[in-house]
Amino acid sequence: MNLTSLLINELRLSEYQKRALKKPDIKTVKDLLWHFPARYEETGEKTTIADLTVGEKAILSGRISGLKFEKTWKKKMNIARAVLNDGTDKINLVWFHQPYMAKILKENEEITVSGKIQTGKNGLPAGRQDLYVSNPTNLSKSNFNRLTAVYPETRGLSSRWFRFNIQKILNKLPAENFIDIVPQKILNKYHLPSLKNSLIYIHAPKQKKDAEAAAKRFAFEEIFTIQLSRMQKRIWRQKENAFSIKAEEKEINKFLKNLSFKLTKAQQKSIEHIAKDLQKNSPMSRLLEGDVGSGKTAVAALASFLVFKNGYQTAYMAPTEVLAKQLFDSFINYFSNTGAKLALLTSSESKKFPSKLKPAEATHVSKNRLLKWLEDGEIDIVIGTHSLIQDRVKFSRIGKSVYQNKKLAMVIIDEQHRFGTNQRATLTNKKNESDKRITPHLLSMTATPIPRTLALTIYADLDLTLLDEMPPDRKEIITEIIPPNQREKAYQKIKEEIEKGKQAYIICPRIEPSDIKKENLLTLNTRAVKEEYERLSKEVFPEYKLGMLHGKMTPKEKEETMKNFSASDGENRIDILIATSVIEVGVNVPNATVIVIEGAERFGLAQLHQLRGRVLRSTHQPYCFIFTESKSQKTLERLATLGRVKNGFELAEHDLKLRGPGELSGKKQWGISDIGMEALKNIKMVEAARLEAKNILSSDPELNNYPLLKEKLGQENLNIHFE
Ligand code: ADP
Numbered sequence: 260m261n262l263t264s265l266l267i268n269e270l271r272l273s274e275y276q277k278r279a280l281k282k283p284d285i286k287t288v289k290d291l292l293w294h295f296p297a298r299y300e301e302t303g304e305k306t307t308i309a310d311l312t313v314g315e316k317a318i319l320s321g322r323i324s325g326l327k328f329e330k331t332w333k334k335k336m337n338i339a340r341a342v343l344n345d346g347t348d349k350i351n352l353v354w355f356h357q358p359y360m361a362k363i364l365k366e367n368e369e370i371t372v373s374g375k376i377q378t379g380k381n382g383l384p385a386g387r388q389d390l391y392v393s394n395p396t397n398l399s400k401s402n403f404n405r406l407t408a409v410y411p412e413t414r415g416l417s418s419r420w421f422r423f424n425i426q427k428i429l430n431k432l433p434a435e436n437f438i439d440i441v442p443q444k445i446l447n448k449y450h451l452p453s454l455k456n457s458l459i460y461i462h463a464p465k466q467k468k469d470a471e472a473a474a475k476r477f478a479f480e481e482i483f484t485i486q487l488s489r490m491q492k493r494i495w496r497q498k499e500n501a502f503s504i505k506a507e508e509k510e511i512n513k514f515l516k517n518l519s520f521k522l523t524k525a526q527q528k529s530i531e532h533i534a535k536d537l538q539k540n541s542p543m544s545r546l547l548e549g550d551v552g553s554g555k556t557a558v559a560a561l562a563s564f565l566v567f568k569n570g571y572q573t574a575y576m577a578p579t580e581v582l583a584k585q586l587f588d589s590f591i592n593y594f595s596n597t598g599a600k601l602a603l604l605t606s607s608e609s610k611k612f613p614s615k616l617k618p619a620e621a622t623h624v625s626k627n628r629l630l631k632w633l634e635d636g637e638i639d640i641v642i643g644t645h646s647l648i649q650d651r652v653k654f655s656r657i658g659k660s661v662y663q664n665k666k667l668a669m670v671i672i673d674e675q676h677r678f679g680t681n682q683r684a685t686l687t688n689k690k691n692e693s694d695k696r697i698t699p700h701l702l703s704m705t706a707t708p709i710p711r712t713l714a715l716t717i718y719a720d721l722d723l724t725l726l727d728e729m730p731p732d733r734k735e736i737i738t739e740i741i742p743p744n745q746r747e748k749a750y751q752k753i754k755e756e757i758e759k760g761k762q763a764y765i766i767c768p769r770i771e772p773s774d775i776k777k778e779n780l781l782t783l784n785t786r787a788v789k790e791e792y793e794r795l796s797k798e799v800f801p802e803y804k805l806g807m808l809h810g811k812m813t814p815k816e817k818e819e820t821m822k823n824f825s826a827s828d829g830e831n832r833i834d835i836l837i838a839t840s841v842i843e844v845g846v847n848v849p850n851a852t853v854i855v856i857e858g859a860e861r862f863g864l865a866q867l868h869q870l871r872g873r874v875l876r877s878t879h880q881p882y883c884f885i886f887t888e889s890k891s892q893k894t895l896e897r898l899a900t901l902g903r904v905k906n907g908f909e910l911a912e913h914d915l916k917l918r919g920p921g922e923l924s925g926k927k928q929w930g931i932s933d934i935g936m937e938a939l940k941n942i943k944m945v946e947a948a949r950l951e952a953k954n955i956l957s958s959d960p961e962l963n964n965y966p967l968l969k970e971k972l973g974q975e976n977l978n979i980h981f982e
């Protein structure tokens with residue numbers, strides 16, 4: 260019997276409990292067993308009431324009397340009270356907010372509880388007069404572990420409920436239900452406990468060591484299966500066919516003359532890697548990882564140029580319209596003398612370059628016409644957003660054009676971390692086609708610096724090229740944390756820069772002012788784009804032109820704003836752009852030299868680094884002013900790292916240490932659980948998982964000898980996660 264096929268309903272739950280289980284999405288026995296504790300509480304020593312000390316945790320056994328259930332009229336709070344007598348003395352027990360205690364507790368019953376001994380008015384008037392135990396944990400039906408599992412808060416279900424039911428299942432289910440997905444050999448080699456033991460340990464550890472061993476085992480399983488799955492995909496991809504793209508040095512040099520700068524060594528090296536990959540008959544899978552502003556676009560352009568020169572198409576996907584448009588404009592620049600036909604495809608517009616009437620410009624065309632051109636091979640390079648994949652009709656037409664005319668030879672995915680795994684896959688593998696089909700080469704790009712362990716795990720299917728050098732003559736950014744009473748100083752600096760002809764960004768965490776009724780105090784203070792725009796226009800920068808950019812604007816409005824912000828002169832030029840973090844990805848306005856980030860405590864270090872990357876795009880001295888209202892020492896220290904550390908990868912490692920990996924990038928984003936993320940602090944484990952995954956696949960790429968792993972990986976492929 261498979262654990263997933265055992266429905267939770269068999270536990271004979273009440274309607275109330277069934278409803279409560281909806282929120283953590285627990286449907287099967289497996290879901291319940293894999294609902295891990297958030298933490299453990301030390302239950303303390305078993306002692307007697309006569310020996311109690313205030314402030315300590317203790318376990319007490321005795322008989323209860325004087326049960327009372329009340330509801331305070333003011334706060335409508337349920338309170339249950341009882342007096343515990345263990346023969347040595349009496350003490351009060353008080354439960355707040357636990358109405359179900361009325362059903363559990365019975366007058367005169369023998370119970371065992373654990374909790375912290377407190378003093379105060381709740382203590383009167385039992386034996387040890389001033390003492391009481393607040394919210395004691397009822398241990399009566401469990402065995403006396405020193406640690407008690409506390410589960411993530413679930414409305415309507417107590418930790419005790421989880422402990423009780425999980426124990427029931429673990430005791431009842433026969434051993435054959437717990438088949439380890441991790442091969443026994445590997446468990447032995449790394450001294451990892453078996454599945455059943457791990458489940459027992461994680462829910463009811465006798466000591467801390469047990470819980471840690473169990474967590475390690477589940478973390479290993481997760482990291483191991485992710486790597487296995489990515490490596491397997493890589494093996495499959497390498498078996499597919501791709502167009503071989505040749506590179507001619509003469510042509511390359513001609514193209515490079517079109518650029519207004521000389522390539523850095525790192526850019527040259529990346530292009531060599533890419534050219535070598537493209538030459539092969541099997542598809543390239545390369546990730547170009549380079550800090551913001553390191554010049555990935557030029558590398559992508561050169562790769563596209565090689566593909567174009569060989570007579571094939573490139574599809575270039577970016578996560579936002581603003582970025583897609585900007586890339587389109589850059590490509591028009593790079594390709595103006597090459598004869599390449601370029602297209603832009605987003606949900607709101609389709610454009611083509613060059614225009615028939617004005618060959619130096621791009622022109623709007625109807626979407627249908629553009630799709631037809633794509634299909635006919637009229638277009639050499641199409642740049643777009645999710646539109647390239649989301650709309651099925653468009654996608655299949657692109658697919659058709661590709662495979663009927665054998666045209667599409669390469670896809671580029673910019674800021675690839677912004678796409679879900681499946682969105683990326685949709686662009687690269689076309690399903691339902693025979694093996695002989697041609698698969699496009701893949702160039703993925705990202706500026707998100709992530710810790711090495713995370714990269715090893717989630718990018719196990721990609722070859723990595725690091726763009727570890729900035730274009731020459733860049734000045735080191737000056738990053739300052741500005742306390743609330745020194746705002747003026749930063750505004751003054753902005754004015755100075757604008758007077759020098761430069762521009763500035765001001766980033767706010769939200770679009771609209773907060774609705775006081777709906778929001779909690781934490782978000783009340785955060786500044787909103789619309790409000791700040793009004794305030795700054797009137798009060799601080801009346802003599803300058805301000806603009807706004809956020810996700811609720813129409814594409815037309817956004818374009819207009821970006822156009823005016825990108826224009827370094829002209830009467831419509833925007834001096835200061837007030838924006839949400841939409842500008843975080845890729846936006847390139849080299850003339851902007853100052854960035855102010857409001858509510859900085861709400862962003863992760865990596866994201867803050869991305870944001871400040873907006874002003875790292877020229878040889879001018881850049882400034883980043885971090886505004887925070889936070890008084891938390893921890894937060895301030897975290898933000899201070901930003902001033903010291905200028906390298907994104909180093910920052911990512913700091914984030915991992917300081918905040919914990921879960922917060923670093925969000926498990927949602929990488930599809931890794933909290934336990935798995937925790938494991939990423941341990942490079943040895945990640946490397947071990949990698950080694951074992953490699954070993955298994957080298958002798959059994961289809962995992963035929965590992966049916967459980969094979970099944971699990973098959974399911975994982977169905978898991979779509981979007982950001
Ligand atoms: P990112 O890697 O963040 O995508 P971009 O490709 O947008 O960076 O490049 C950032 C800026 O640096 C652009 O204005 C680009 O024209 C410029 N740039 C790129 N490569 C070089 C280089 N080798 N020398 C000087 N400037 C460069």
Ligand code: MG
Nearest residue numbers: 555556673845
């Ligand atoms: Mg970029």
